[in-house]
Amino acid sequence: MIHTSTEDRVTDFRRDDLALEPYLSGSNHINTGTGERIASIVGGSALLYYGFQRLSIKRVLMSLAGLVLLKRGISGHCELNEAIGRNTAKHEGSPVLVKKSITINKPREEVYAFWRKLENLPRFMKHITEVDQLDAEGKRYHWQMEAPKLGKKIDWEAEIVDEIPNERILFRTYNGSDVGQAGEVTFKDGPQGQGTEMQATIKYYPPEGSIGSAIARMFNSLIENVVHEDMRRFKYLLETGQLPLGKGTPGGSSGGGNPTSEEEEK
Structure with missing residues (x-):
């Protein structure tokens, strides 16, 4: 059984919480309602x-x-x-900040390299169906997510705005994306140099209007569990080469695509 070390927090965003705000503002940000x-x-x-x-x-x-x-x-x-400093395009509902960390029993370089190849993410992120690279530099990507409660899929584009190999990746969504989001993933050696401590910090704004409200409700109710499960699945995949079924039973190979078993989809 895989044991995860997690530190979880889901809170309303405060401007002094983290340095992601510049990536959701600035000259490319929609600030007109x-x-x-x-x-x-x-x-x-x-x-x-x-x-x-x-x-x-x-x-x-x-x-x-x-x-x-x-x-x-x-x-x-x-x-x-x-x-x-005026913004009349504020999305409905409060923006949400999510922080989660996990310790993975693999070298930092290996953990970073697997995560940095963003096309790998749908292999363990259950609701992400597709991540496609859009440019030669590997900075801009198209994402697609299932939104079962809306009966549709949500698309957005995001870019890596800063990165330090084997240490951190900082990203944000493009101007005009349905889901406004910025985040940072950091990697550091675990205690006594064993394994890797990885922390994901994500701030998101759902879109305006009724669809945005529905997305906000879905995210507010599910995001903590979804992010926790995604990181648990990522840990299991790297450490065993397989995806977990249910709460930790081995199953599924490390090949691409989301698992399709009934137990995994619950």
């Missing part, structure tokens, strides 16, 4: 239309203002909002 974006697109289009009706300084300025509003509406990013 849906209503304001629609108003900006409508108003910007109207200004452009009237601005092009006649050539004059006033009409040129009107057209320029229309372009600014259109950019604001389409991109969801407002320079003024960023300058004053």
Whole structure:
């Protein structure tokens, strides 16, 4: 039986909790709410239309203002909002911060290398169905997750924004992703140099609207157990070459894809 050493925390995010906030803000972050974006697109289009009706300084300025509003509406990013620290695109519900750690009886280099190849993650992350590399550098990836309670799959794109080989990986979702997320995975030698202590820290914002609320409810109720189980399965896979069935019974090879047995799917 595999014994895991875990330290778990699920809390509302506080701005001084960790250094992930810059990766959910900044120039690429959507900071304009849906209503304001629609108003900006409508108003910007109207200004452009009237601005092009006649050539004059006033009409040129009107057209320029229309372009600014259109950019604001389409991109969801407002320079003024960023300058004053205002964000009207806050997702419904509180963002959630999850921290979990586990000790794996394998060398740090091996643990890091397996995790860093993100295409491996669906092998032990039960609800992640697909992770595909999008660029030659191996920094940007497309993710797909099953959301059974919504009767659909959720797609998003994420990028690795910083990494130190064999020590840490820092990532965030792209601008416009359905699920706003940033996280850090760290790796260090275990006690007396035995094994690897790995810690995952994830902050997420579900999307706006009714779908976002449903995702938030699903995440709030499941994320602690899901992350715990994923890390337990990761530990078991690296240490035994197999995936656990139920609460620790060996089963399944280390080949790709999620297990399909009835016990594993419970």
